[in-house]
Amino acid sequence: MVLPAACLFDLDGLLLDTEPLHARAWQQAARHFGRELSADELMALRGRRRLDCADQVRGWITASGGPALSSSELLAVRQPIAEALLVQAPPMAGAPELVAHCHRRGIPMALATSSSREAVALKAGPHPWLQPIGVRVHGDDPELQRGKPAPDVFLLAAQRLGVDATACWAFEDSPAGVAAAQAAGCRVHVLPPPHLDGDALARTYPGEPTRLTDLHQVIGALEAAQ
Numbered sequence: 001m002v003l004p005a006a007c008l009f010d011l012d013g014l015l016l017d018t019e020p021l022h023a024r025a026w027q028q029a030a031r032h033f034g035r036e037l038s039a040d041e042l043m044a045l046r047g048r049r050r051l052d053c054a055d056q057v058r059g060w061i062t063a064s065g066g067p068a069l070s071s072s073e074l075l076a077v078r079q080p081i082a083e084a085l086l087v088q089a090p091p092m093a094g095a096p097e098l099v100a101h102c103h104r105r106g107i108p109m110a111l112a113t114s115s116s117r118e119a120v121a122l123k124a125g126p127h128p129w130l131q132p133i134g135v136r137v138h139g140d141d142p143e144l145q146r147g148k149p150a151p152d153v154f155l156l157a158a159q160r161l162g163v164d165a166t167a168c169w170a171f172e173d174s175p176a177g178v179a180a181a182q183a184a185g186c187r188v189h190v191l192p193p194p195h196l197d198g199d200a201l202a203r204t205y206p207g208e209p210t211r212l213t214d215l216h217q218v219i220g221a222l223e224a225a226q
């Protein structure tokens with residue numbers, strides 16, 4: 001296998017174990033307005049920008065007879081819950097080792113995240129091992145047109161590294177993120193949440209991305225690549 005021109009990393013649920021915390025914050029905010037979110041609904045929110053999620057959740061609240069809300073009314077409830085939770089997020093298993101491995105071998109890296117610059121600063125603060133990832137595309141990046149599942153985040157990350165997206169390996173955990181990386185032409189690796197297996201995996205991630213059970217596997221694949 002050929003070494004990637006660069007590794008493009010999602011952040012939430014891939015490098016940092018934030019997704020259960022994001023889900024808990026959306027669940028508590030929706031519950032505040034009388035709506036329980038299902039596991040499938042929470043999965044559909046994964047990997048998307050905060051405002052896109054807010055539009056989706058307030059739509060679900062209204063459709064089931066709840067109040068007509070603005071995104072800012074919903075986020076006023078959700079954000080304090082999320083911020084208190086997210087600073088506690090631990091790394092995903094193998095993430096610090098993988099970033100250090102790429103850094104040591106001189107494999108270019110970029111962050112391709114739906115999270116805003118401010119949210120990344122909050123979450124990444126306790127994790128100095130993320131610092132070698134110097135090139136970053138945020139969900140509120142002024143040069144970014146469309147969020148995931150559109151390919152723009154990955155295309156912009158590759159462009160900033162000066163490489164072709166089709167020569168990059170992309171790492172994702174969410175259906176929206178996998179779709180984005182596939183549309184950008186990257187070689188896509190997915191780290192699915194542990195509760196998905198069998199048919200649910202194939203349904204959730206069409207297009208047969210390379211499935212990972214642990215990021216340590218990627219270090220092995222990079223060591224085997226030329």
Ligand SMILES: [Mg+2]
Pocket residue numbers: 010011012013014046047172173174177
């Ligand atoms: Mg993610």
